[in-house]
Amino acid sequence: MHSNTVRYIRNLFRSTGAVPLHAPRFVGNEKNYLGSCIESMEVSSEGEYVERFEGMVNEYCGSRYAVAFNSTESAMRVALVLAGTGPDCEVLTQPLAHAMTANTVDSFGAEPIFIDVERKTMGMDPDRLREFLAYNAELREGGCFNRHTGRRITACVPVHTLGFPCRIDDIRTVCDEYGIMLIEDASEAFGSAYKGTMAGRFGRCGIYGFEGHKIATCGDGGVLVCDDEALAEQARSVGTIPYLSDAQGAEQGRFSSRMSNLNAAVGCAQMEHIRTIVTKQRDLTRRYREFFAEYEEDEELQLFRMKKQNEPNCWLNALLFEAPEDRDAFLEATNAEGVAARALWPLISDLPRFSECAGTDADNARWLQERIATLPSGVR
Known part of the structure; x- marks a missing residue:
């Protein structure tokens, strides 16, 4: 099966050499727009392409406001500021994810709390979230607090892992009951939908990622989306250091993190083709599904499936093996x-810095981490 898989993937990507996991593809106006930036000298965060890019993200995702930052981490940091995160706070997230969120929480002097995921979605389990909060959380004046640690729980950050939507509506219900701000990590799920609504649109705010390996890229960048005008203006303020002749107005907590016009120019060119890109990604998944169908029973593996209520963007295709040793051999x-x-x-909860953090067990996250292999899934 291994040699056949290698031949099939090489044929899919028309490559006789190395096949990367996810390479960017530039087939539109990227060079033209970058040239326009250079000619106009608008290369910082003040430029026409930043506003245009934010508008294109809004139009595609159905959000009212979008604020573009220089990285996903910056966008997440701003979102945590909006939630009131600081020292002696806690943020709920999941162990099966990139360490970016936990590291950002840690940078505030706050503590990440890890809630296990579901095997069927790879995203936070809303039932485990409810169980954890029922035992540990209490509502007081000033918010939701962990009754055992005394720390305020400021936010919940579930992840749409590999672009597969989690049960985000149920997670939102739990967060609303406890007055916890839901920050939706849709950094891998730009173009995914859950029950007809775009991922990133269920929380108080959502975060999209536009790094070089994402389904659409700005080279690097992240976007915070929301429907609250005041929240969007606060996000812009937090991410912008005012240029003043004196220190007046340079408020504590601000940091320069807005997206440059150069990055936004690339993003605009990518957004002009986003619907075609997502269609092609889903077609790639269909081809993988057809290929692996003949192996699924004998080889005890399966391609991670789209659920009926989910429309993943198919950013990364994933093979799920029955045994870890089979995954490792593959x-x-x-x-x-x-x-x-x-x-x-x-698993983030296994990293030395976070191994003592509280939360639920990570049985499902560990089961998935030991058995999943992601396949080359770049835009063809």
């Missing part, structure tokens, strides 16, 4: 041939 064989299949990230 990764070794494909990478030896230059085909960049990858394991998921190590």
Whole structure:
């Protein structure tokens, strides 16, 4: 099966050499728009493409306000500021994810709390979230507090892992009951939908990522979306250091993190083709599904499926193996041939810095992390 898979992937991507996990594709106005930036000298965060890019994100996702930042981490940091996160606070998130969120929480002097995921979605389990809060949380004047630690729980950050939507509506219901701000990490899910609504649109705010390996790229960048005008203006303020002749108005907590016009120019060119890109990604998933169908019973593996109520953007396709040793053998064989299949990230709750953090067990997250291999899924 391994050699057949390598041949099939090479044929899909028309490559006789190395096949990366997810490479960007520039087939539109990227060079034209970058040239326009250089000619106009508008290369910082003040430029026409920043506003245009934010408008294109709004139009595509159905949000009212979008604020573009220089990275996903910056967008997440601003969102946590809006939630009131600081020292002696706690933020709920999940162990199966990139460490960016936990590291950002840690940078505030706050503590991440890890809630296990569901096997069927790879995203936070709303039932485990409810159980954790029922035992640990209490509502007081000033918000939701952990009755055992005394720290305020400021936010909940579930992740749409690999672009597969989690049960975000149920998570929102739990957060609303406890007055916890829901920050939706849709950094991998730009173009995904859940029950007909775009991922990133269920929380008080949502975060999209536009790094070089994402489904659409600005080179680097992140966007915060919301429907609250005051919240959007606060996000712009937090992410902008005012240029004044004196220190007046340079408020504590602000940091320069807005997206540059250069990055936004690339993003605008990408957004002009976003619907085609997502269609092509879903077609790639269909092709993978057809190929692996003949192996699923004998090889005890399956392509991670789209659920009926989900419309993932198919950013990364994932194979789920029954046994960890089979997954490891697959990764070794494909990478030896230059085909960049990858394991998921190590569990954040296993990292030394976060190993003592509270939360639920991580049984499902660990089960998935040991069995999933992601496949080359770049835009063709």
